[in-house]
Amino acid sequence: MDTSLFESVDQYIGNLFEDEDAVLKGTLKSMEDAGIPGINVSANQGKFLQVLAHLCGAKKILEIGTLGGYSTIWLARALPADGQLVTLELEQAYADVARRNIINAGLDPVVEIKVGKAMESLATLEADDEGPFDMIFIDADKLPYTEYFEWALKLSRPGTLIVADNVIREGRVLDDNCDDERVSGVQRFNKALAANQQVTATIIQTVGTKEHDGMAIAVVK
Ligand code: SAM
Structure with missing residues (x-):
């Protein structure tokens, strides 16, 4: 697929709003320097998530x-x-880089990183009565997305916004015989x-x- 038009329009939107500041650019650079794969959301998707968080008046995000x-x-x-x-991450090395970036952004007073398997962290969050969250963003390994969604429901209240990324995969979701677990x-x-x-x-x-x-x-609901 020729994606050059989509990329140009993405850049046009990014240039208009100019929201990816030095801290966010530095975050991407730190990831590259640490050899972390660039599988983060794009700048415009990040802004979209931010708008959604404002839209639901989020005070607690998972x-x-x-x-x-x-x-x-x-x-x-x-x-x-x-x-x-509260953000959940499996890899200690990624969490260490994220922690530095969050401190650099001045957000460490509001962000807590929990390192470990998300499924276990989610169970702990529920056992510790840490819900309900106002917004939940699912963006980890794809195979257990349904189970993450079930946990998200347990940690929700009526009105909670649940967002899950990467659910179309270049249209490969149309293929009923696909053997890629993502x-x-x-x-x-x-x-x-x-x-x-x-x-x-x-x-x-x-x-x-x-x-x-x-x-x-x-x-x-
Ligand atoms: N939300 C990030 C962003 O846009 O900047 C991107 C997240 S990346 C797509 C998926 C992350 O989920 C990776 O850092 C990966 O290590 C983590 N992950 C994979 N399996 C996991 C698991 N079982 N529990 C917790 N995190 C996991």
Whole structure:
């Protein structure tokens, strides 16, 4: 697919709003320097998440999948001074880089990184009665997306916004015989989301500097 038009329009939008400041650019540079894969959201997607966080008046955000803290910073910047963002990351080395970036962004008073398997961290969050969250962003390994969604529901209240990234995978979700677990994981999630009566949900396709993909957006009833 020729994505040059999508990339140019993404740059046009980015140039108009100029929201990716030195801290966010530095976050990407720190990831590159540390050899962390560039699988973060794009700048415009980060801004989109930030707008969504403002839209739902989020004071408590949960993120599943920190990487180097790029989307964390976009989201945490939507929080009030007494807000809270909990972000879950498997890799200690990524969490260390993210922590430095979050401190550099001046967001360490509101951001907590929990290192370990997200499934275990989610169970602990529930056991410790840390919910409900106002917004939950699912962006970790794709195979257990359905289970992450089920945990997200447990950590929600009516009105909680749940967003899940990478649910279209360049249209490969159309292939019922795909043996890539990143695809089958989101296919299963998309079906479960559509069938779930506790939420009203949809998926928007995303294009731009990243591959053609999609974000699922659900509001808990
Ligand atoms: N949200 C980040 C951003 O846009 O800047 C990108 C997150 S990246 C797509 C997915 C992250 O999930 C990686 O950092 C990966 O190490 C983490 N991850 C993968 N499996 C995980 C698991 N079982 N528990 C917690 N984190 C996991």
